[in-house]
Amino acid sequence: xxxxxxxxxxxxxxxxxxxxxxxxxxxxxxxxxxxxxxxxxxxxxxxxxxxxxxxxxxxxxxxxxxxxxxxxxxxxxxxxxxxxxxxxxxxxxxxxxxxxxxxxxxxxxxxxxxxxxxxxxxxxxxxxxxxxxxxxxxxxxxxxxxxxxxxxxxxxxxxxxxxxxxxxxxxxxxxxxxxxxxxxxxxxxxxxxxxxxxxxxxxxxxxxxxxxxxxxxxxxxxxxxxxxxxxxxxxxxxxxxxxxxxxxxx
Amino acid sequence: xxxxxxxxxxxxxxxxxxxxxxxxxxxxxxxxxxxxxxxxxxxxxxxxxxxxxxxxxxxxxxxxxxxxxxxxxxxxxxxxxxxxxxxxxxxxxxxxxxxxxxxxxxxxxxxxxxxxxxxxxxxxxxxxxxxxxxxxxxxxxxxxxxxxxxxxxxxxxxxxxxxxxxxxxxxxxxxxxxxxxxxxxxxxxxxxxxxxxxxxxxxxxxxxxxxxxxxxxxxxxxxxxxxxxxxxxxxxxxxxxxxxxxxxxxxxxxxxxxxxxxxxxxxxxxxxxxxxxxxxxxx
Amino acid sequence: xxxxxxxxxxxxxxxxxxxxxxxxxxxxxxxxxxxxxxxxxxxxxxxxxxxxxxxxxxxxxxxxxxxxxxxxxxxxxxxxxxxxxxxxxxxxxxxxxxxxxxxxxxxxxxxxxxxxxxxxxxxxxxxxxxxxxxxxxxxxxxxxxxxxxxxxxxxxxxxxxxxxxxxxxxxxxxxxxxxxxxxxxxxxxxxxxxxxxxxxxxxxxxxxxxxxxxxxxxxxxxxxxxxxxxxxxxxxxxxxxxxxxxxxxxxxxxxxxxxxxxxxxxxxxxxxxxxxxxxxxxxxxxxxxxxxxxxxxxxxxxxxxxxxxx
Numbered sequence: 145x146x147x148x149x150x151x152x153x154x155x156x157x158x159x160x161x162x163x164x165x166x167x168x169x170x171x172x173x174x175x176x177x178x179x180x181x182x183x184x185x186x187x188x189x190x191x192x193x194x195x196x197x198x199x200x201x202x203x204x205x206x207x208x209x210x211x212x213x214x215x216x217x218x219x220x221x222x223x224x225x226x227x228x229x230x231x232x233x234x235x236x237x238x239x240x241x242x243x244x245x246x247x248x249x250x251x252x253x254x255x256x257x258x259x260x261x262x263x264x265x266x267x268x269x270x271x272x273x274x275x276x277x278x279x280x281x282x283x284x285x286x287x288x289x290x291x292x293x294x295x296x297x298x299x300x301x302x303x304x305x306x307x308x309x310x311x312x313x314x315x316x317x318x319x320x321x322x323x324x325x326x327x328x329x330x331x332x333x334x335x336x337x338x339x340x341x342x343x344x345x346x347x348x349x350x351x352x353x354x355x356x357x358x359x360x361x362x363x364x365x366x367x368x369x370x371x372x373x374x375x376x377x378x379x380x381x382x383x384x385x386x387x388x389x390x391x392x393x394x
Numbered sequence: 395x396x397x398x399x400x401x402x403x404x405x406x407x408x409x410x411x412x413x414x415x416x417x418x419x420x421x422x423x424x425x426x427x428x429x430x431x432x433x434x435x436x437x438x439x440x441x442x443x444x445x446x447x448x449x450x451x452x453x454x455x456x457x458x459x460x461x462x463x464x465x466x467x468x469x470x471x472x473x474x475x476x477x478x479x480x481x482x483x484x485x486x487x488x489x490x491x492x493x494x495x496x497x498x499x500x501x502x503x504x505x506x507x508x509x510x511x512x513x514x515x516x517x518x519x520x521x522x523x524x525x526x527x528x529x530x531x532x533x534x535x536x537x538x539x540x541x542x543x544x545x546x547x548x549x550x551x552x553x554x555x556x557x558x559x560x561x562x563x564x565x566x567x568x569x570x571x572x573x574x575x576x577x578x579x580x581x582x583x584x585x586x587x588x589x590x591x592x593x594x595x596x597x598x599x600x601x602x603x604x605x606x607x608x609x610x611x612x613x614x615x616x617x618x619x620x621x622x623x624x625x626x627x628x629x630x631x632x633x634x635x636x637x638x639x640x641x642x643x644x645x646x647x648x649x650x651x652x653x654x655x656x657x658x659x660x661x662x663x664x665x666x667x668x669x670x671x672x673x674x675x676x677x
Numbered sequence: 678x679x680x681x682x683x684x685x686x687x688x689x690x691x692x693x694x695x696x697x698x699x700x701x702x703x704x705x706x707x708x709x710x711x712x713x714x715x716x717x718x719x720x721x722x723x724x725x726x727x728x729x730x731x732x733x734x735x736x737x738x739x740x741x742x743x744x745x746x747x748x749x750x751x752x753x754x755x756x757x758x759x760x761x762x763x764x765x766x767x768x769x770x771x772x773x774x775x776x777x778x779x780x781x782x783x784x785x786x787x788x789x790x791x792x793x794x795x796x797x798x799x800x801x802x803x804x805x806x807x808x809x810x811x812x813x814x815x816x817x818x819x820x821x822x823x824x825x826x827x828x829x830x831x832x833x834x835x836x837x838x839x840x841x842x843x844x845x846x847x848x849x850x851x852x853x854x855x856x857x858x859x860x861x862x863x864x865x866x867x868x869x870x871x872x873x874x875x876x877x878x879x880x881x882x883x884x885x886x887x888x889x890x891x892x893x894x895x896x897x898x899x900x901x902x903x904x905x906x907x908x909x910x911x912x913x914x915x916x917x918x919x920x921x922x923x924x925x926x927x928x929x930x931x932x933x934x935x936x937x938x939x940x941x942x943x944x945x946x947x948x949x950x951x952x953x954x955x956x957x958x959x960x961x962x963x964x965x966x967x968x969x970x971x972x973x974x975x976x977x978x979x980x981x982x983x984x985x986x987x
Contacts, residue, residue, distance in 0.1 A: 195570065223573075224572075226570060227572030231570040235563060301567070402880070407882075420788060422808070423800070423849060430799055485697060493697075505705045508708055509704075512909070512964060513910075513960075514911065519957065575689060597794075606798045606912045607912055635799070639801065639806070639916055661794050
């Protein structure tokens with residue numbers, strides 16, 4: 145089995161605070177891998193290490209081995225690494241000064257994913273369709289994200305990330321700030337991507353993980369306390385934290 | 395604790411004092427505004443459109459003449475000083491915004507503050523000794539140097555705060571799609587901050603037009619001829635106002651008021667524009 | 678197998694940093710150039726600096742110079758301007774940030790910002806033509822005739838051009854600047870303090886007293902910054918101070934400030950041997966004072982802001 149991400153003995157300190165403790169993780173290629181845990185447990189930090197956005201956190205120190213798509217992520221050029229890893233953030237952040245079309249197109253152009261204008265149009269259409277947003281915006285591609293609802297903006301961000309044709313997609317609680325209807329649509333879009341690329345999704349909704357993910361890891365206080373195929377972990381949780389978490393008490 | 399009645403009285407007196415104090419703070423400038431507009435607009439009305447195209451009068455002329463040479467001179471100085479001031483200010487603002495923790499950025503911050511504290515007449519003296527003396531002539535170039543130095547701290551501060559207001563999440567988004575540092579700055583951060591930056595440009599413009607002391611020993615005063623040569627002497631509206639106000643001729647005073655009204659109107663218009671430009675910010 | 682990651686590890690980041698360094702260094706270099714040019718030009722007379730600063734004379738024909746009058750004048754004018762900006766800036770601050778915190782307050786604040794957009798030469802013109810005569814007729818002459826025995830009022834005003842007029846005029850022009858710093862600082866006071874005051878039944882006056890005393894360092898710093906600016910103000914000074922080498926306790930007579938002296942005398946200074954260096958020396962003195970006061974003022978304000986928020 146090939147792994148998209150292999151993490152060994154990862155320790156992250158932020159201004160002295162020990163945010164991630166001895167994390168070991170292997171994410172199979174093509175799978176959807178959920179990372180779950182209560183707030184402050186280190187989920188977002190873990191994602192940020194994978195695409196080197198941890199570089200932006202002042203006072204961060206990272207130790208351990210992190211291999212992403214076969215490359216030593218901690219030593220690689222972060223700008224090159226990020227071209228292969230897409231990310232959707234907790235709060236939708238489409239570029240406000242670019243049109244809907246441009247938001248998606250800029251990601252495609254940057255990564256050489258499209259050449260002529262015609263090819264670009266096709267990539268943009270594909271990305272928006274996959275993100276299940278095409279029908280809602282196809283007649284107003286030259287309008288701005290400010291005209292879209294929160295849920296639509298998040299799907300736009302997904303389309304933007306997909307336009308890169310990434311091999312790995314990181315999702316940080318993508319449905320946290322959007323309404324249930326849009327959340328479902330987003331989940332469908334994510335599930336439809338299975339097999340084409342690897343997805344690591346941070347969520348704090350157990351049922352979402354069950355619906356969408358193949359594997360799940362439970363993280364608590366910076367440590368991975370349980371991991372495995374999502375069916376097993378949810379049906380027969382072994383760690384006390386997992387049980388509490390599933391009952392909504394953590 | 396004093397009785398409630400006393401305290402209430404103190405409170406009322408306090409409010410009166412605050413209102414009076416505020417009024418006293420603004421009244422002189424309000425009076426100056428009114429008086430300048432009144433005197434200046436009546437000069438301009440009497441001089442007609444010629445005010446903008448004629449040279450100034452001699453002390454005993456029959457007509458009011460105009461301020462064309464000074465007006466053109468001010469515009470020439472603006473064209474020479476605004477671009478360097480804006481570009482340098484923007485580059486510095488980008489630098490301190492990208493590397494906020496670095497020692498160089500801290501030095502730039504200190505330097506900008508120090509620059510803002512330098513009396514502008516000193517900038518004029520430096521322009522004189524570094525440019526006017528070696529060139530052996532007064533020039534718009536020397537004036538532009540002094541004006542750039544005088545306005546740089548303001549353009550830097552305005553651009554810096556515009557950039558700092560861009561939410562960090564857009565930088566993360568740009569990086570997440572593989573954008574390089576340069577592209578993130580010029581294709582995402584600066585465009586998002588464009589209204590604040592435009593506002594900063596307008597205020598810098600206003601400062602350059604209104605600055606007097608920085609020009610005193612740099613540009614000479616080519617009072618009667620419209621300047622065409624950036625390497626030669628020029629006049630400027632503030633300089634003309636300054637010289638004419640101190641002169642003993644009534645005619646010159648009237649021209650000074652006209653020029654002052656012009657300068658004031660332009661400054662206030664730029665100020666209003668800079669506020670309007672920022673208003674539509676929607677992130 | 679550890680890689681301490683943080684800002685600037687990657688090669689591309691370093692290249693980016695170094696590509697932006699030239700403008701930063703140029704600016705700092707420019708600043709150094711300005712200061713060193715003034716210093717170098719003053720070098721000729723530096724050995725006699727103390728003697729020049731203590732003398733009161735301006736006789737270029739005989740190469741006799743003394744900067745006592747303009748230096749004292751600068752200090753007096755800056756002090757008056759500082760007092761004005763404190764006396765008027767505080768009510769403005771309380772109006773905008775305490776009493777009228779809603780729409781009326783922000784209208785007032787916009788008016789303040791508009792006031793700081795006034796070119797100083799226009800204020801100078803108004804001061805020369807209106808403020809000076811007004812003060813002369815309505816303030817100086819009455820004070821002279823009734824209280825002439827007090828040294829400060831003991832001279833006949835000459836059209837109103839004097840240290841007092843210059844101080845007031847510069848004060849009025851500096852108030853918007855000082856007030857804006859005060860207002861920004863005052864707004865940083867956490868609202869819990871205000872709520873606590875009103876919660877124990879304090880009146881607006883008592884609340885304001887407490888909050889103002891909390892903000893004392895910031896207010897002092899703002900005034901210092903205003904004074905530093907007032908020291909360097911040239912156009913207004915040159916148009917109102919009277920341009921006379923005169924030292925007296927009386928504030929109604931013409932006198933000099935350093936910037937006004939420079940404005941008046943630098944143009945002809947190259948006809949003489951020592952006039953220019955002396956003027957550069959004067960500039961150096963004012964530059965040093967302005968930089969020092971600004972630094973102290975800034976430290977007070979920013980230090981306080983960090984403490985009040987943290």
